[in-house]
Amino acid sequence: MSAETVILDGNRVADAIKESLLSRVANMAEKGIVPCLATVLVGDDPASATYVRMKGNACKRLGIQSIRVVLPEHTTTEELIAAINKLNDDESVHGILLQHPVPKQIDERAAFEAISIDKDVDGVTTLGFAQNAFGFAEFPSCTPAAIIAILDYYQIPVEGKHAVVIGRSPILGKPVSLMLLNKNATVTTCHSKTANLADIVRLGDIVVAAVGKPQFVQGDWLKSGAIVLDAGYNPGNIGDVDYEACEKVASAITPVPAGVGPVTIATLLKHTVDAAEKVARK
Amino acid sequence: MSAETVILDGNRVADAIKESLLSRVANMAEKGIVPCLATVLVGDDPASATYVRMKGNACKRLGIQSIRVVLPEHTTTEELIAAINKLNDDESVHGILLQHPVPKQIDERAAFEAISIDKDVDGVTTLGFAQNAFGFAEFPSCTPAAIIAILDYYQIPVEGKHAVVIGRSPILGKPVSLMLLNKNATVTTCHSKTANLADIVRLGDIVVAAVGKPQFVQGDWLKSGAIVLDAGYNPGNIGDVDYEACEKVASAITPVPAGVGPVTIATLLKHTVDAAEKVARK
Numbered sequence: 001m002s003a004e005t006v007i008l009d010g011n012r013v014a015d016a017i018k019e020s021l022l023s024r025v026a027n028m029a030e031k032g033i034v035p036c037l038a039t040v041l042v043g044d045d046p047a048s049a050t051y052v053r054m055k056g057n058a059c060k061r062l063g064i065q066s067i068r069v070v071l072p073e074h075t076t077t078e079e080l081i082a083a084i085n086k087l088n089d090d091e092s093v094h095g096i097l098l099q100h101p102v103p104k105q106i107d108e109r110a111a112f113e114a115i116s117i118d119k120d121v122d123g124v125t126t127l128g129f130a131q132n133a134f135g136f137a138e139f140p141s142c143t144p145a146a147i148i149a150i151l152d153y154y155q156i157p158v159e160g161k162h163a164v165v166i167g168r169s170p171i172l173g174k175p176v177s178l179m180l181l182n183k184n185a186t187v188t189t190c191h192s193k194t195a196n197l198a199d200i201v202r203l204g205d206i207v208v209a210a211v212g213k214p215q216f217v218q219g220d221w222l223k224s225g226a227i228v229l230d231a232g233y234n235p236g237n238i239g240d241v242d243y244e245a246c247e248k249v250a251s252a253i254t255p256v257p258a259g260v261g262p263v264t265i266a267t268l269l270k271h272t273v274d275a276a277e278k279v280a281r282k
Numbered sequence: 283m284s285a286e287t288v289i290l291d292g293n294r295v296a297d298a299i300k301e302s303l304l305s306r307v308a309n310m311a312e313k314g315i316v317p318c319l320a321t322v323l324v325g326d327d328p329a330s331a332t333y334v335r336m337k338g339n340a341c342k343r344l345g346i347q348s349i350r351v352v353l354p355e356h357t358t359t360e361e362l363i364a365a366i367n368k369l370n371d372d373e374s375v376h377g378i379l380l381q382h383p384v385p386k387q388i389d390e391r392a393a394f395e396a397i398s399i400d401k402d403v404d405g406v407t408t409l410g411f412a413q414n415a416f417g418f419a420e421f422p423s424c425t426p427a428a429i430i431a432i433l434d435y436y437q438i439p440v441e442g443k444h445a446v447v448i449g450r451s452p453i454l455g456k457p458v459s460l461m462l463l464n465k466n467a468t469v470t471t472c473h474s475k476t477a478n479l480a481d482i483v484r485l486g487d488i489v490v491a492a493v494g495k496p497q498f499v500q501g502d503w504l505k506s507g508a509i510v511l512d513a514g515y516n517p518g519n520i521g522d523v524d525y526e527a528c529e530k531v532a533s534a535i536t537p538v539p540a541g542v543g544p545v546t547i548a549t550l551l552k553h554t555v556d557a558a559e560k561v562a563r564k
Contacts, residue, residue, distance in 0.1 A: 109416070129415065130408035134391070134452055160477045168463055170416055177471075181450055184475040186482060189459075193466040195442045200468060203485075 006154065006252035008229070010146075010259040013153045014266035018062055021273050025063045028273075028280055035276035036065040037095045037121070037268070038087045042080060043073040043103045047235065052099050058265050064272055067093065077107045081114040088116040094279060095121035095272035100171065118278070121271035124171055133178040138278075139271045144176035146263035147208060147229050148183070150254065156206075156227055159184035164204030166190045166197070166217065166240070172210040172231060180206070197221070209240035219245025228253040231260045288436065288534035290511070292428075292541040295435045296548035300344055303555050307345045310555075310562055317558035318347040319377045319403070319550070320369045324362060325355040325385045329517065334381050340547045346554055349375065359389045363396040370398040376561060377403035377554035382453065400560070403553035406453055415460040420560075421553045426458035428545035429490060429511050430465070432536065438488070438509055441466035446486030448472045448479070448499065448522070454492040454513060462488070479503070491522035501527025510535040513542045 025035060037059055039052045052068060059066035069083055080102070087093045096119045102108050112124040120128045123141035131137035132144075140148075151158055163185040167173030177189045190200050191211075201207055201221040207228050209217045214234040219242060222228065228250045232240025239256030247253050254260055307317060319341055321334045334350060341348035351365055362384070369375045378401045384390050394406040402410045405423035413419035414426075422430075433440055445467040449455030459471045472482050473493075483489055483503040489510050491499045496516040501524060504510065510532045514522025521538030529535050536542055 126409055126412035126416065130412035133411065133415065133456060134408065160475050162477075162482075174415060174460070174463075178456070181456075181471055181473075184473070186470065186472050186476040188468065188470040189463055190468050191463075191466070193442050194468040195444075200444075 005247055005250055007247075008150050008154055008252050008254040008259060010150065010254060010262045013146075013150050014262035016153060017149065017263070017266035017270055018058075021062055021270060024273050024277065028276060029063065031280060033276060033280050034063070034065045034092075035095075035273050036067060036093050037097060037272040038067040038069060038090075038093045040069045040071070040080070040083060040087070040096065040098045042071045042075050042099070042106065045101075048099045048101075055097070055265055055268060058269060059272075062269055064269060065092075073103055075103070075106065077105075077110055080106055080111045084111065084114040088114070088119060091279075093119065094275040095119050095268070097122050097268065098124065100124075119275060121268060121275055122171070123175065129170065129175060132175050135182040138274065140179060141171045141175045142264045142267040142271065143172050143210075143231050143260060144179050145267045146260050147176055147231060148179050149263055149267060150229060150260065151183075151206075151227075154252065156252065158206065160186070161205040162186045162188065162203050163206040163208065164188045164190060164201050165208045165210060166201065167208075167210030167212070167231075169210065173208075176208055176210065176231075180208075211240050213240060214238040215240070215242040217241040217246060219249050222246055222249040224249055225251040227251060229260060230254050230256050232256060233261060287529055287532055290432050290436055290534050290536040290541060292432065292536060292544045295428075295432050296544035298435060299431065299545070299548035299552055300340075303344055303552060306555050306559065310558060311345065313562060315558060315562050316345070316347045316374075317377075317555050318349060318375050319379060319554040320349040320351060320372075320375045321379045321381060322351045322353070322362070322365060322369070323381045324353045324357050324388065327383075330381045330383075337379070337547055337550060340551060341554075344551055346551055347374075355385055357385070357388065359387075359392055362388055362393045366393065366396040370396070370401060373561075375401065376557040377401050377550070379404050379550065380406065382406075401557060403550060403557055404453070405457065411452065411457060414457050417464045420556065422461060423453045423457045424546045424549040424553065425454050425492075425513050425542060426461050427549045428542050429458055429513060430461050431545055431549060432511065432542065433465075433488075433509075436534065438534065440488065442468070443487040444468045444470065444485050445488040445490065446470045446472060446483050447490045447492060448483065449490075449492030449494070449513075451492065455490075458490055458492065458513075462490075493522050495522060496520040497522070497524040499523040499528060501529075501531050504528055504531040506531055507533040509533060511542060512536050512538050514538060515543060 230239035414422040512521035
């Protein structure tokens with residue numbers, strides 16, 4: 001490990017976010033309002049079950065209620081949408097999170113679209129996506145928002161920097177590219193069809209790995225002093241970045257675990273509290 | 283002019299699009315349906331008035347009806363939205379185009395949002411933007427769609443190429459970046475805060491100028507053999523590209539006028555016919 005490399009500690013950022021929520025949750029409690037996040041899990045993927053459980057536990061520790069809706073593996077799109085609509089109609093529910101991925105027979109886009117924009121705390125609807133793209137979303141997708149929160153927390157300048165995002169999914173690569181663009185970075189978005197990926201990544205002052213392949217980004221792909229944000233969460237808690245190698249070249253890097261992951265969860269809690277406050281103000 | 287540079291003739295592409303609409307308009311006419319585009323112009327900007335007139339004339343030549351709604355310079359957001367809602371409710375209107383830019387007192391985003399998604403033939407609503415970002419929009423913004431149509435018409439490969447887009451507006455830079463990304467280009471989006479713009483542009487196998495500054499892109503900013511698409515339409519029919527200089531370096535380039543402009547109008551007509559056919563099928 002080079003002496004200068006800053007480890008971007010996701011737990012520290014997450015704690016700061018959660019800390020800021022405590023008084024807000026307490027204020028609402030005085031009015032008899034308990035922020036409530038509903039998570040919807042379809043099927044029995046063990047990793048997804050773990051994420052949902054982690055989210056539930058994080059809620060609990062903060063005084064946020066969580067409801068877990070678990071649907072069987074063979075659920076249809078219609079059944080899932082019906083379950084989401086029930087949560088849309090439930091006034092005690094402030095945020096709805098559909099755990100990704102869903103089983104193959106389900107039209108995931110249709111299911112995401114069913115979530116009411118007021119409860120779309122993970123920014124998965126087309127409307128939420130576009131509001132974020134234009135810079136006025138209430139609830140940007142949590143992982144992209146977490147990446148921005150880490151940059152903000154560590155006061156890493158973004159304006160005028162070249163950010164390279166590896167990945168273009170609707171809930172990660174695309175929204176984080178647009179968020180970095182809105183923060184005045186020059187943004188390059190790469191993907192599986194990118195030619196000379198290493199050369200492109202080497203342009204990046206800021207590199208976001210959102211590709212879903214374990215230890216994919218190599219140390220010699222990085223410009224010396226790059227800022228590396230690893231949004232990967234592959235089985236066995238392994239990131240998308242070869243941490244050992246990249247950490248030697250980067251000036252700052254998020255570890256996995258304890259990098260982007262905990263900030264994503266804290267952001268989800270924040271959005272749930274935001275949504276509850278909005279209802280409380282009505 | 284280098285012998286090999288291909289002039290990407292927008293009139294040719296536009297004619298091919300319009301040609302494909304003739305039988306579709308005729309078929310609808312037999313059923314008593316006339317596709318109808320409503321253009322809304324606020325204020326008396328002479329350039330905007332010219333564009334609106336050009337669009338109306340293009341409709342006429344193709345047997346598409348056009349309605350021109352002209353509102354005074356001092357129109358409020360509420361008044362503009364009321365006018366748009368009237369067009370939303372009018373069953374004989376299939377497409378609505380709000381001419382950009384609107385006077386400063388108007389909340390342009392709110393006005394765009396008022397357009398019904400079924401009639402949003404210029405893809406200006408957040409919902410239309412996001413559907414386009416995810417690759418399933420019926421009506422992507424016309425200028426970005428025109429740029430893609432030119433690439434398609436001239437069979438210019440996009441997959442794996444590095445596309446550099448200069449500009450990040452909600453109706454041009456951002457959507458064209460996402461459309462090129464969906465066509466498997468590696469996409470870099472630049473803007474006024476980009477450092478070393480010339481070096482970034484020089485990475486581009488494909489360069490899209492969407493910056494709104496006359497003759498901004500210089501010949502020595504281009505990689506030899508780059509494909510140049512100039513979406514600029516500055517006063518005096520001047521593009522965003524220094525054509526004389528860029529044409530010597532590029533392997534293909536759109537002129538201004540007769541480049542992206544006519545294809546944008548043809549795309550608007552196509553979307554209006556698409557929208558009318560959708561109603562006819564109901």
